[in-house]
Amino acid sequence: MSYSSFAFYYDGLTRNVPYEKLADYLLQVLSRHGHVPGLCLDLACGTGSLTVALAKRGIDIYGVDGSMEMLSEAQQKAADENLQLLFLCQKMQKIDLFGTVDTVFCTLDSLNHLVREKDVQDTFRRVSLFLNPGGYFVFDVNSVYKHRCVLGNNTFVYDTEQVYCVWQNVLEEKTARVSINLDFFEKDGSVYRRSSEAFSERAFAANDLSAWLREAGLETEAVYKAMTFDKPDDTTERLLFVAKKTE
Numbered sequence: 001m002s003y004s005s006f007a008f009y010y011d012g013l014t015r016n017v018p019y020e021k022l023a024d025y026l027l028q029v030l031s032r033h034g035h036v037p038g039l040c041l042d043l044a045c046g047t048g049s050l051t052v053a054l055a056k057r058g059i060d061i062y063g064v065d066g067s068m069e070m071l072s073e074a075q076q077k078a079a080d081e082n083l084q085l086l087f088l089c090q091k092m093q094k095i096d097l098f099g100t101v102d103t104v105f106c107t108l109d110s111l112n113h114l115v116r117e118k119d120v121q122d123t124f125r126r127v128s129l130f131l132n133p134g135g136y137f138v139f140d141v142n143s144v145y146k147h148r149c150v151l152g153n154n155t156f157v158y159d160t161e162q163v164y165c166v167w168q169n170v171l172e173e174k175t176a177r178v179s180i181n182l183d184f185f186e187k188d189g190s191v192y193r194r195s196s197e198a199f200s201e202r203a204f205a206a207n208d209l210s211a212w213l214r215e216a217g218l219e220t221e222a223v224y225k226a227m228t229f230d231k232p233d234d235t236t237e238r239l240l241f242v243a244k245k246t247e
């Protein structure tokens with residue numbers, strides 16, 4: 001999956017995402033757990049908005065994503081900010097870095113795009129392999145509740161200056177997997193040009209994620225309601241995991 005059409009429209013459709021606040025929050029999370037960021041990896045960095053926001057805060061960071069189209073947008077975004085950032089095109093479950101890092105971030109439900117248990121487990125193992133002892137893996141995921149009760153079998157419409165997007169979901173109740181179909185309509189003179197994208201996201205139980213982290217040599221230190229330090233409840237839509245590589 002290249003997310004070629006999605007990459008082109010992604011930033012316009014996610015203007016409501018507070019990347020600056022997210023960057024500050026992630027650094028507060030590390031501070032709360034007594035961890036100095038050191039060399040950081042933004043895993044599944046997409047179009048690089050968070051990577052750039054963290055770099056502007058003096059964080060030594062680079063990005064990895066499986067979509068060349070997403071990374072093309074990220075590279076241009078970094079150049080616009082006069083930042084020289086490294087971006088690598090690699091799948092999450094197969095990352096092969098030049099060396100170890102001290103911190104790995106993975107945000108905005110990127111891990112939900114892995115719909116097979118094995119792919120999530122492989123990702124955790126690869127992250128652990130390239131984390132220094134005592135390093136931190138901080139990631140968020142959509143909850144099972146969000147997939148079943150918010151995304152569900154619903155349709156969403158986004159009308160922006162750039163594009164008109166129809167987002168249609170089909171839920172598989174048992175696995176909390178949502179099949180997503182996006183149709184983009186962009187005005188070109190007196191006509192609209194249509195492009196489409198289709199992919200799936202799956203939500204896994206928090207206990208399963210913690211167990212898989214442990215198997216990979218990563219111990220869950222905390223699970224927060226994302227963008228807060230509150231304990232999640234039954235209606236929390238996004239969970240933030242803070243995991244540490246055991247010494």
